[in-house]
Amino acid sequence: MEVAESTGEAGPAKSLERSEWRRALLSLRKSRAAVVGLIVLGCVVGLAIFADWISPHNPNEQVLEQRLMPPAWLEGGSRQHLLGTDHLGRDILSRVIFGSRISLTVGILAVIISGLLGVGAGLMAGFYGRRLDVTIMRFVDIQLAFPFILLALAVIGVLGPGLRNVILVLGVAGWMVYARVVRAQVLSVREREFVEAARAVGASDLRIIRWHVLPNTLAPVIIVGTFAVATCIITEASLTFFGLGVEATIPTWGSMLSDGRAYMGTAWWLTTFPGLAMMLTVLSINLIGDWLREYIDPRMRQL
Amino acid sequence: MLTYIIDRVMQSVVVILGVLLLVFFIVNLTGDPVRIMLPPEASQEDVERLRVQMGLDRPLPEQFVRFLAGAARGDFGESLRYRGQPALKQVIQRFPATLTLAAVTLAWSLPAALILGTIAALRHNSILDNLAMLTALLGQSLPSFWLGLILILIFAEQLNILPSSGYGGPWHVLLPAFTLGAFFTARNTRLVRSGMREVLEQEYIRTARAKGLGERIVVIRHALKNMAIPVVTIVGLDIGQLLGGAVVTETVFAWPGIGRLAIDSILNRDFPVLEADVFFIAVAFVGINLTIDILYTWLDPRVRVR
Numbered sequence: 001m002e003v004a005e006s007t008g009e010a011g012p013a014k015s016l017e018r019s020e021w022r023r024a025l026l027s028l029r030k031s032r033a034a035v036v037g038l039i040v041l042g043c044v045v046g047l048a049i050f051a052d053w054i055s056p057h058n059p060n061e062q063v064l065e066q067r068l069m070p071p072a073w074l075e076g077g078s079r080q081h082l083l084g085t086d087h088l089g090r091d092i093l094s095r096v097i098f099g100s101r102i103s104l105t106v107g108i109l110a111v112i113i114s115g116l117l118g119v120g121a122g123l124m125a126g127f128y129g130r131r132l133d134v135t136i137m138r139f140v141d142i143q144l145a146f147p148f149i150l151l152a153l154a155v156i157g158v159l160g161p162g163l164r165n166v167i168l169v170l171g172v173a174g175w176m177v178y179a180r181v182v183r184a185q186v187l188s189v190r191e192r193e194f195v196e197a198a199r200a201v202g203a204s205d206l207r208i209i210r211w212h213v214l215p216n217t218l219a220p221v222i223i224v225g226t227f228a229v230a231t232c233i234i235t236e237a238s239l240t241f242f243g244l245g246v247e248a249t250i251p252t253w254g255s256m257l258s259d260g261r262a263y264m265g266t267a268w269w270l271t272t273f274p275g276l277a278m279m280l281t282v283l284s285i286n287l288i289g290d291w292l293r294e295y296i297d298p299r300m301r302q303l
Numbered sequence: 304m305l306t307y308i309i310d311r312v313m314q315s316v317v318v319i320l321g322v323l324l325l326v327f328f329i330v331n332l333t334g335d336p337v338r339i340m341l342p343p344e345a346s347q348e349d350v351e352r353l354r355v356q357m358g359l360d361r362p363l364p365e366q367f368v369r370f371l372a373g374a375a376r377g378d379f380g381e382s383l384r385y386r387g388q389p390a391l392k393q394v395i396q397r398f399p400a401t402l403t404l405a406a407v408t409l410a411w412s413l414p415a416a417l418i419l420g421t422i423a424a425l426r427h428n429s430i431l432d433n434l435a436m437l438t439a440l441l442g443q444s445l446p447s448f449w450l451g452l453i454l455i456l457i458f459a460e461q462l463n464i465l466p467s468s469g470y471g472g473p474w475h476v477l478l479p480a481f482t483l484g485a486f487f488t489a490r491n492t493r494l495v496r497s498g499m500r501e502v503l504e505q506e507y508i509r510t511a512r513a514k515g516l517g518e519r520i521v522v523i524r525h526a527l528k529n530m531a532i533p534v535v536t537i538v539g540l541d542i543g544q545l546l547g548g549a550v551v552t553e554t555v556f557a558w559p560g561i562g563r564l565a566i567d568s569i570l571n572r573d574f575p576v577l578e579a580d581v582f583f584i585a586v587a588f589v590g591i592n593l594t595i596d597i598l599y600t601w602l603d604p605r606v607r608v609r
Contacts, residue, residue, distance in 0.1 A: 141314070141321075142321030145318050146325060147588075150565050150581065155329060271456075279449070283440065286440055
């Protein structure tokens with residue numbers, strides 16, 4: 001990618017880009033784990049998008065006569081409710097399917113917010129250096145000394161729960177890692193010849209950052225961002241589990257776990273299936289992240 | 304060397320001040336703390352009285368300075384829930400529980416990660432390696448509160464051999480320590496493995512092997528020794544997170560530590576305790592990082608030169 005950008009000519013750059021895709025595909029074919037991850041994540045994304053058509057029941061429909069029905073393959077189960085029903089007679093399978101929507105939405109939006117904030121801060125710190133750098137990096141230290149989940153809980157405790165607040169808080173609370181890796185990349189790129197050349201021909205700071213520095217910082221951002229989606233999904237579920245997350249009216253994996261907690265001993269399916277769904281989603285994202293890291297740059301193992 | 308340490312101490316003080324400012328802002332600027340503290344049916348006079356009593360009628364910068372002066376003396380005011388109890392005292396009372404959990408967690412998860420990671424690195428790409436990596440991946444993907452619930456279900460509800468929650472005898476610590484350690488073992492196994500692989504490729508390892516040393520001596524004396532720096536980094540990260548980040552596990556197992564106190568104080572809107580709790584966690588975190596950085600200068604002479 002770096003080669004393609006620095007040649008700058010349309011012809012060879014395009015063919016290089018194509019071979020880049022081919023290289024990615026080849027490397028992907030060698031990593032069975034990443035293929036499994038992509039397939040699982042693809043299914044979860046599909047469930048989230050087409051939940052309205054796939055889901056057998058309305059996830060909020062309560063049928064009180066059919067409370068706490070076990071999964072279909074057990075005594076007392078019914079094919080109507082493959083994974084059983086919860087304490088209010090709601091279909092577990094439908095709720096798990098709809099829950100994927102919230103998890104993915106929160107994960108992706110929060111990562112976009114923190115990515116934008118962190119990349120911006122990292123670019124400024126690395127490019128302008130000196131006081132700005134010291135100030136921004138001190139902010140990073142301050143927020144790192146403040147446990148992520150505690151900050152999220154405290155802010156939500158004051159702002160109040162709700163989907164929008166959860167996304168905002170997770171987004172704002174997660175910018176530091178991006179700022180750190182981007183700053184480190186900028187510091188190494190800043191002194192390179194092509195930046196000097198751009199400056200020599202009179203390019204403005206903004207132009208240099210946009211066209212010469214930013215593209216060279218994106219690889220680690222993509223890696224960090226992938227893993228962060230997984231972390232955000234778990235954190236959202238934890239917040240919701242504590243009653244400080246998404247509204248109770250929206251079916252989420254976190255709320256299913258917290259609802260099912262009281263029935264752990266008698267109706268294990270209330271907590272097992274949403275937990276499994278979350279684990280599979282997070283696992284697939286981590287598998288893809290692992291492959292991305294090896295593929296983009298094996299030296300970034302410590303990220 | 305000395306200037307480096309002084310520099311780092313100054314940085315740490317700035318970070319702690321920053322954390323205090325952050326927590327002050329969260330509590331004071333996002334809504335009227337008096338309104339939040341009092342029940343909704345409180346009369347206007349009550350509101351005003353509490354406002355004056357707490358010094359909240361003063362301008363914000365003055366309030367912050369007073370808050371800082373209090374924090375420097377360890378005085379965050381009284382708990383709103385347990386009237387008459389100093390907020391910081393509540394935190395300190397809860398600290399032994401957190402420390403116990405952290406110690407037990409570290410005591411099993413660090414050796415486990417060292418052994419698993421070293422074996423995985425030595426037998427690179429073998430079945431053992433793949434198995435270790437799969438376990439590590441699973442450990443990192445399990446949401447800790449779900450793992451906690453499943454463990455309670457199996458060991459407390461079904462088998463009935465371990466207590467499900469609470470604090471008391473040595474049995475109580477097992478399930479939370481396992482839950483908490485699963486994530487750390489997983490992450491650290493991966494770190495040890497990649498660190499070890501890097502060390503094993505170094506020339507001094509080749510020299511040691513060329514000298515005809517046995518594989519055991521090469522690994523233990525030459526390779527593991529050079530893992531000291533990454534391992535110290537790992538332990539530092541772990542302790543920092545264990546002291547403040549066990550919020551979820553402590554809550555699931557009703558473990559009376561400072562993480563659970565934080566959640567309780569948020570849910571009960573006991574802001575003095577929250578402020579004291581966050582202050583305590585930040586000081587612990589910063590203090591450990593500072594210690595680690597100073598340890599580096601002793602472990603790695605190259606840092607001293609810088």
